[in-house]
Amino acid sequence: MTPHSRPVRTVLVSSIIVTLVLPSAAWAKTPVATGTGGAVATISEPASKAALAILNQGGNAIDAAVAAAATLGVTDPFSCGIGGGGFMVIYLAKDKRVITIDHRETAPASFTPTVFQENGAPMTFETVRDSGMSVGVPGTVRGWHEALDRYGSMSFKQVLAPAIAVASNGFVVNDNFSHLVSKNKNKFGMFPATAALYLKNGDAVAAGSTLRNPDLAKAYRELSAGGVKAFYSGKMARAVVDAVNHPATAPGVRVRGGDMSLADLANYEARLRQPVHSTYRGYDIYGMPLPGSGGIAIAEALNILEGYDLKAMPRAQAEHLYLEASRLAFADRNAYLADPEYVDAPVAGLLSKDYAAQRRQRIDVAQARRPAAAGDPYAFQADQSVPLRPASAATRMLIEGAHTTHLTVSDKDGNIVAYTYTIEDWGGSGIVVPGYGFLLNNEMTDFDFSGPRPNVPEAGKRPRSSMSPTLAFRDGKPAFSIGSPGGATIITTVLQTIVNHVDLGMTMPDALNAPRMSERNGDATDVEPGFAGGAQAAALEKNGQRWGDAPEEIGAANALVFNPDGTVTAVSEARRHGAGSALVQKSAH
Ligand code: GLU
Numbered sequence: 001m002t003p004h005s006r007p008v009r010t011v012l013v014s015s016i017i018v019t020l021v022l023p024s025a026a027w028a029k030t031p032v033a034t035g036t037g038g039a040v041a042t043i044s045e046p047a048s049k050a051a052l053a054i055l056n057q058g059g060n061a062i063d064a065a066v067a068a069a070a071t072l073g074v075t076d077p078f079s080c081g082i083g084g085g086g087f088m089v090i091y092l093a094k095d096k097r098v099i100t101i102d103h104r105e106t107a108p109a110s111f112t113p114t115v116f117q118e119n120g121a122p123m124t125f126e127t128v129r130d131s132g133m134s135v136g137v138p139g140t141v142r143g144w145h146e147a148l149d150r151y152g153s154m155s156f157k158q159v160l161a162p163a164i165a166v167a168s169n170g171f172v173v174n175d176n177f178s179h180l181v182s183k184n185k186n187k188f189g190m191f192p193a194t195a196a197l198y199l200k201n202g203d204a205v206a207a208g209s210t211l212r213n214p215d216l217a218k219a220y221r222e223l224s225a226g227g228v229k230a231f232y233s234g235k236m237a238r239a240v241v242d243a244v245n246h247p248a249t250a251p252g253v254r255v256r257g258g259d260m261s262l263a264d265l266a267n268y269e270a271r272l273r274q275p276v277h278s279t280y281r282g283y284d285i286y287g288m289p290l291p292g293s294g295g296i297a298i299a300e301a302l303n304i305l306e307g308y309d310l311k312a313m314p315r316a317q318a319e320h321l322y323l324e325a326s327r328l329a330f331a332d333r334n335a336y337l338a339d340p341e342y343v344d345a346p347v348a349g350l351l352s353k354d355y356a357a358q359r360r361q362r363i364d365v366a367q368a369r370r371p372a373a374a375g376d377p378y379a380f381q382a383d384q385s386v387p388l389r390p391a392s393a394a395t396r397m398l399i400e401g402a403h404t405t406h407l408t409v410s411d412k413d414g415n416i417v418a419y420t421y422t423i424e425d426w427g428g429s430g431i432v433v434p435g436y437g438f439l440l441n442n443e444m445t446d447f448d449f450s451g452p453r454p455n456v457p458e459a460g461k462r463p464r465s466s467m468s469p470t471l472a473f474r475d476g477k478p479a480f481s482i483g484s485p486g487g488a489t490i491i492t493t494v495l496q497t498i499v500n501h502v503d504l505g506m507t508m509p510d511a512l513n514a515p516r517m518s519e520r521n522g523d524a525t526d527v528e529p530g531f532a533g534g535a536q537a538a539a540l541e542k543n544g545q546r547w548g549d550a551p552e553e554i555g556a557a558n559a560l561v562f563n564p565d566g567t568v569t570a571v572s573e574a575r576r577h578g579a580g581s582a583l584v585q586k587s588a589h
Pocket of ligand 1: 403404405422424425443446464465466467485486487488490
């Protein structure tokens with residue numbers, strides 16, 4: 001059956017008419033769409049359709065982004081949801097202004113710098129991850145509230161309606177979903193509420209089956225009726241705190257509880273922050289500021305690369321420089337960046353073009369230089385007095401999955417949203433809140449487990465993030481948006497896509513589909529399966545580049561391109577994460 005010939009019906013949900021596509025055997029794969037009006041790219045067809053439905057009802061990009069995000073919480077629950085947090089970058093066309101909403105998870109008041117240590121040594125990642133200790137106070141609902149209240153035009157009730165319909169009526173599990181459950185079977189099996197939702201007789205729900213999540217529909221209905229308070233106080237808040245502090249486990253399974261209070265939830269605030277602004281070859285680039293490290297690291301790497309004429313070089317030479325610039329930016333990111341309300345990071349120095357020129361001198365155009373040491377950005381900013389100096393460049397390097405999700409939406413009035421949101425690892429902590437159907441994050445594992453380091457855990461602090469929703473402008477007009485999941489590889493995916501598009505002259509679909517290389521100042525560069533051994537790899541090996549473990553895929557990006565003729569092209573992955581869904585309001589074809 002083609003996507004167009006599937007049965008369609010109209011249902012009444014909370015007095016709003018929602019057009020529903022009934023579950024079919026597979027999601028349509030529409031990674032590129034060009035047209036006019038609004039546009040959306042997400043990694044999930046039901047989520048993109050939810051955004052489009054809201055745009056068609058007259059909602060703006062902010063309304064549609066929340067609708068898509070809520071639907072992703074149903075169809076991509078291992079990446080994101082109301083149990084987590086995120087970063088939203090918004091362009092307000094009327095004001096010609098970019099703002100960001102930081103609704104990152106926050107450490108409970110009980111946290112100390114040694115919370116993840118035992119007998120003087122750091123705990124293992126898994127010990128912390130699969131436990132209540134890893135759960136930060138969720139920020140998603142507060143973030144959605146701020147976005148809708150300040151910049152949206154619709155209510156929670158309106159924008160959550162499509163997600164409620166998908167959660168109640170069900171959606172077809174695709175291969176990617178089933179695969180993710182299989183990969184995390186042990187973790188999910190530890191918690192009965194999680195197993196009940198995603199395992200059948202101990203095995204992953206099968207691809208092709210229809211999955212309903214009535215508990216999540218109920219949670220969304222409570223938000224529709226009660227707004228932000230329904231999450232941060234009352235019954236749902238108590239259920240979250242209970243699940244964190246006393247996770248219900250399968251017989252014989254013991255996990256540690258956390259120490260979160262109702263006051264932690266009641267006190268949670270989203271932050272509206274100024275974006276990081278930088279320039280690159282005539283583009284104005286706006287990224288996420290701290291506690292996001294991506295906006296700064298991407299700007300630093302681009303500032304370094306701006307000193308080379310990448311366009312005029314053979315591809316392998318340009319890519320060698322991309323890897324070296326990324327390594328230097330990561331050395332600084334790892335050494336200096338953390339929650340700005342706790343740590344006075346040398347952001348002005350790191351963003352300065354003069355500092356980039358000094359960092360550029362560390363690059364050998366013919367030979368990889370690893371590892372890179374952090375630089376000294378203090379000399380490049382007005383306030384040189386800040387005492388923070390990096391102890392060492394060493395940092396925990398994890399193999400990063402494509403967990404988390406990124407979506408992007410624009411509307412007919414020119415507003416744009418780039419939104420990355422997450423529960424951290426696949427399935428977060430693994431704990432579904434009983435009765436409410438959503439997974440709790442394990443975002444606190446983004447802290448460094450031992451110090452002294454800027455990113456150690458502290459009460460009320462937000463762990464450093466790599467999420468990098470990014471907007472680019474040219475001559476004051478929107479040019480493109482880009483973002484991706486993938487832990488710390490997010491930064492390299494966004495950076496590489498910009499270089500592919502701006503310097504190597506690739507169209508955005510080609511830029512997204514190109515093989516990804518993620519250099520994060522480790523022993524070797526992570527690449528996707530099949531890359532090592534190929535001609536592109538061989539050309540780079542001549543310059544001493546070498547390849548590390550190959551994750552299944554690096555990132556799952558989504559982008560919008562604003563074309564000179566006034567049309568917009570929505571671009572999603574053509575193959576990663578089971579392929580994405582790009583839709584426009586009025587197709588050009
Ligand atoms: N915890 C990650 C971060 O904020 C989320 C991104 C991801 O895991 O993909 O950097």
